[in-house]
Amino acid sequence: MSIEASSKVLAGLQQWRALEAQQQPSWPDSDVLQEVTGELRTRPPLVFAGEADKLTAQLAAAGRGEAFLLQGGDCAETFAESDADRIRNKIRTILQMAAVLTYGASMPVIKMGRMAGQYAKPRSSGMETRDGLTLPVYRGDAVNGHAYTEESRTPDPRRLLEAYHRSATTINLIRAFTGGGFADLREVHQWNRGFMANPAYARYEELAAEIDRAMRFMRACGVDFEALRTTDFFTSHEALLLDYESSMTRIDSRSGRPYNTSAHFLWIGERTRQLEGAHVDLLSRVSNPIGVKLGPGTSAADALALAERLNPENTPGRLTFVTRMGAGRIREVLPQLVEGIHAEGCEVTWVCDPMHGNTFTSESGYKTRDFATVINEVHGFFEVHQSLGTVPGGLHVELTGDDVTEVLGGAEEVDDAALARRYETLVDPRLNHQQSLEMAFDVSEMLRRR
Numbered sequence: 001m002s003i004e005a006s007s008k009v010l011a012g013l014q015q016w017r018a019l020e021a022q023q024q025p026s027w028p029d030s031d032v033l034q035e036v037t038g039e040l041r042t043r044p045p046l047v048f049a050g051e052a053d054k055l056t057a058q059l060a061a062a063g064r065g066e067a068f069l070l071q072g073g074d075c076a077e078t079f080a081e082s083d084a085d086r087i088r089n090k091i092r093t094i095l096q097m098a099a100v101l102t103y104g105a106s107m108p109v110i111k112m113g114r115m116a117g118q119y120a121k122p123r124s125s126g127m128e129t130r131d132g133l134t135l136p137v138y139r140g141d142a143v144n145g146h147a148y149t150e151e152s153r154t155p156d157p158r159r160l161l162e163a164y165h166r167s168a169t170t171i172n173l174i175r176a177f178t179g180g181g182f183a184d185l186r187e188v189h190q191w192n193r194g195f196m197a198n199p200a201y202a203r204y205e206e207l208a209a210e211i212d213r214a215m216r217f218m219r220a221c222g223v224d225f226e227a228l229r230t231t232d233f234f235t236s237h238e239a240l241l242l243d244y245e246s247s248m249t250r251i252d253s254r255s256g257r258p259y260n261t262s263a264h265f266l267w268i269g270e271r272t273r274q275l276e277g278a279h280v281d282l283l284s285r286v287s288n289p290i291g292v293k294l295g296p297g298t299s300a301a302d303a304l305a306l307a308e309r310l311n312p313e314n315t316p317g318r319l320t321f322v323t324r325m326g327a328g329r330i331r332e333v334l335p336q337l338v339e340g341i342h343a344e345g346c347e348v349t350w351v352c353d354p355m356h357g358n359t360f361t362s363e364s365g366y367k368t369r370d371f372a373t374v375i376n377e378v379h380g381f382f383e384v385h386q387s388l389g390t391v392p393g394g395l396h397v398e399l400t401g402d403d404v405t406e407v408l409g410g411a412e413e414v415d416d417a418a419l420a421r422r423y424e425t426l427v428d429p430r431l432n433h434q435q436s437l438e439m440a441f442d443v444s445e446m447l448r449r450r
Ligand SMILES: O=C[C@H](O)[C@H](O)COP(=O)(O)O
Pocket: 075, 121, 122, 123, 124, 125, 356, 427, 428
């Protein structure tokens, strides 16, 4: 690339600063912010351009119906819970779900964590009031603390550096687990250890036995299983805090193109996807595969304009639309979006987030979701694509590997009274380990029928 062309690219990467950016914290001290972003710019990348390109190719396959994306993790990761046990439990849950889906549907599953960077949250309101005290709302550990004091709720830019470090140690562990034998498909039984006493685990155990049998058969036929020792596991988060995302955006020395090096896949949230806004501008300029969340108010014209803006070359795998319509709306609103996009020949990978359109407050006051409603939205998603002859390319869920009680229902029949038992999320309710497996079995049936 000529010097002139590359300085144009660099100038473009700063264009977002002139545009309106929704959902940014009011950082109290701009000098500290400058120091922190300067520091971040000198830190090593967390992911590499070649890995992002590999993911783009895999997402293109998902868009054609030759693979399926499984993207899952916390609504909001926290510094306090970025420990080895919790990270391992999440990876294990995603690996188990992927085994169920791969075996059930005979289809490669792309494994992606909402992990190693999911530290910032958009919120419905900027302030909250409790017992007469009004404070800034919690915006994720990269911004402020959850504790309800003025000190903790004041945004602190130094948290961006902490978020980088926690992301680095998390991705390090992900790479160790998935490259060092933990993800070996021959360990499919081990992942279930200690969880046998309920229907989803018993069903998983049966499936693991079938996988074992199939592998023994293939080994007897002389198949080499070395390739099953490791697996790709990609990272993703919402690209919300533009000071952070822009500091982590670097020019790839091989291609001369900019990549966001904080995660393999970044998405733009439902609240920040304004066509002329700062988030769309910054992500339009990076070469990673990217996603946009689309809620029930999205028109076909909005979706088309986003597709043209974010993927002007119409590269397959570059753009994923993550629809989050709500179980009650999806069958009515999704068809016009999908038809509008396909009528123009736009390359889009369609993914279902059945969580964010189905949140409500329970009688006892917990922010929750109902497992049956969540599953209903996934069914609606498959039905719509089935009837239009288009491809349901993946699933985006908020989950944890622990036995929390945040989502109602499932085989354990978590009810309103049970929510108090282990309600641990700081923002949105997550499927627990067992509910995640139940969902995987359900989706594998739908994929099998696809
Ligand atoms: O995770 C998504 C959003 O950040 C969250 O649903 C917003 O929640 P709020 O309405 O409690 O602010």
